[in-house]
Amino acid sequence: KALVEGCSIRSIVRMQDVNKTTVTRLLVAAGDKAADALDELVFGVNARFVQVDEIWAYVGKKQGHLTLQDMVERPELGDAYTFVALDAETKLVITHRVGKRDGHNAHAFMNDLAERVTGRIQITSDGFEAYVNAVEEAFGADVDYAMEIKDYGGEDAGRGRYSPPKVKATKKLKVVGIPDEDRISTSFVERQNLTMRMQMRRFTRLTNAFSKKVENLRAAVALHFFHYNFCRVHDSLDGITPAMAAGLTDRVWDLGDLLDWAVSQAVAA
Numbered sequence: 001k002a003l004v005e006g007c008s009i010r011s012i013v014r015m016q017d018v019n020k021t022t023v024t025r026l027l028v029a030a031g032d033k034a035a036d037a038l039d040e041l042v043f044g045v046n047a048r049f050v051q052v053d054e055i056w057a058y059v060g061k062k063q064g065h066l067t068l069q070d071m072v073e074r075p076e077l078g079d080a081y082t083f084v085a086l087d088a089e090t091k092l093v094i095t096h097r098v099g100k101r102d103g104h105n106a107h108a109f110m111n112d113l114a115e116r117v118t119g120r121i122q123i124t125s126d127g128f129e130a131y132v133n134a135v136e137e138a139f140g141a142d143v144d145y146a147m148e149i150k151d152y153g154g155e156d157a158g159r160g161r162y163s164p165p166k167v168k169a170t171k172k173l174k175v176v177g178i179p180d181e182d183r184i185s186t187s188f189v190e191r192q193n194l195t196m197r198m199q200m201r202r203f204t205r206l207t208n209a210f211s212k213k214v215e216n217l218r219a220a221v222a223l224h225f226f227h228y229n230f231c232r233v234h235d236s237l238d239g240i241t242p243a244m245a246a247g248l249t250d251r252v253w254d255l256g257d258l259l260d261w262a263v264s265q266a267v268a269a
Helices: 009-016 020-041 068-073 103-116 130-139 187-199 214-231 255-268
Strands: 049-059 078-087 093-099 122-125 144-151 169-176
Touching (some): 020 214, 049 187, 093 214
Antiparallel strands (some): 049 078
C-alpha cells in the first residue's frame, strides 16, 4: 500500500523497520503478479475514445551520462518511457508498455491495444511520428486516428525555474478515418501522467529517486496501474473504479484480492 501511495523504498524501510532488499523483492513479486492480472483481466474493452501518451523516466543514470560501454553492455539504462493508453470515458488504463521511445515499442504498444478493445475506436496521440505506421499496422483502416500537437515555443527555462513550459499553440491533425474533432484530446492521459508522478516515487522529477533496474520500474508501473484500475475509487466516476466503469468487475478490489487472484491462478495451473 505504501508503494502505490507514493512512498519511496527507503521511507518504507524506515517506517516498517524492514530490510531494503525485502521491500524491493516484494515490489518485483507483486508487480509481476499485477502485470499478469492486467494482462488477463483487461480484455474485450468496449472503448470509444482512447488517448495515448508517453511519460519519461530513466533507469540507472540519465541518457546524457551513458558511456559507450553502458550502451553496449546495458542497453536498458538511460531514458525509459512508459506508453499509456487510457479510455477517456471510463479512465481505464487499457494497456501500457515500458521501453525506449522508438518505433519497435510504439508498434508493440499499438498491437497490444488493438487486441484488447472491441469495435471501432478513436485514438488521439501526441506528435510522435512512429505512431502513424504503428496504428496502421495494428488497426488498418478500422480506426479513427488524430494527433494533438502542442507547440511549447522556445521559452528560456531560466535559472531556478522548475515549472513546465507553457503551451503556445495546439494543432489537431486528422490522420486516419473521420475522428470527431471535439474529442481530439490528450488531456485525460496527461492527467494520468501527473498521477503517476505523484503516486510513484521513481517518477518524481528533480530528486534522486530513480529506478536502478528496469525490472523494478516495470514492476512499479504494473502495480500502480492495477491499483489505479481496480482498487482506486474515482470521484469523477461517482465513487467507482475504472474497471467497474468499463464493466470488467462489479466491485472495488483491494491489494489482498490481487494476492488471492495470484494464488487461484497458481492452483489452477
